[in-house]
Amino acid sequence: MKLGVLFSGGKDSVYACRRAMEKNEVACLITLVSENLDSYMFHTPNIRHAKMQAEALGIPQLARPTRGEKEAELADLEAAISAAKERFGLQGIVTGAIESVYQATRVQRICRAQDLWCFNPLWQINQVDYLRQLVSEGFWVIISGVFAYPFDESWLGCALTEERIRILEGLQKRYQIHPSGEGGELETFVLDGPIFLKRLNILSSSKTYANFRGFFTINGLQLVDK
């Protein structure tokens, strides 16, 4: 089955892509570039670099802009999926949804309307186990945004490691946060992993942070042979 992966460049879409590649053919990555930093549907920090991640993965990317307004962005997503279906002969769509019924429901409806299969290979996964799996399988994940108490500035740009996972596990128990950031608490960016043909190297970056909300913005990025 030829599949298109909804791709933001964060850990969930990258890992969903890995699972899809193990079972089927991933023909393209579909990226919605949202102008709204608070998008309901689409991961936003560093989304422009998803193009270079697609190159690193060796998979064609179809990118479309969206203003990121609550329901209008769904029409943009459907248009992008429809274009990808036609261009790449897709039979199904893959998402990295874990618990968000909001996201999953909307993508399921679009797939139904487009007569496409819909796969959510991370659905309901235990989030702490999943984070450990990412690290143990060799994915190099950095935190590219924080959006909730009690995340301080030290999280911005830091790598996902066993030590950070243990902290996230503690925060889950204490504050009921979603350790994988599924509730919008944090966003990630993937620089390398077992499905990457090349790795990504950050050349320059900047941070903005205030009141438990911050971005790690990648300004310069290069592909490096592995």
Add this chain to the structure above:
Amino acid sequence: MILLVDLCYEKDSLSQYEFVHPIFDTLKRSGFSSEIRHFTELERRERERFDRIVLTGTALKDNDFAERIDLFSWLAECRKPILGICAGMQVISAVFGGQIVPQPAIGLEAISIIRESALLGEPREIEGYHLHNYGVTLPEGFLLLAGKPGEVEAFCHPARPIFGIVFHPEVRNRWIIERFAGLPF
């Protein structure tokens, strides 16, 4: 030991992560052991190893199982507790003389439990996650536990511990899976 029957379109499919593993994980975290078998590879001798059976759901476009209902005829004589989820409920209905009918639904919706049962408890309203293109008619003699006659949300066999639910308990209602696994039959 609980048998999880994977109803997805092929063995070890990409859908297994979405419709089978969440049930497996829920059972594991509650202390119940289970094993996954694809519906096309179940042999009688092997089925006998298990104490109870869960028939899992499938993707919205995946209705291959409905073309192979003959592979489930053993359910009619099975005396073990059975829980059918979504596609699994459709299988139970078909095996016991009900029909699989078009009835698309996607998303969280209110579910009215209308009859007390060991599985769902007292009549009340809960929220359940729907993901199906097809529903079922109530097989003759079966009891409606939730929903209404034209929109069956849950049913049970009148005399045997056989249950079907059309919504997905792995989303927000894991207690149903845990309760099924622990019910004293």
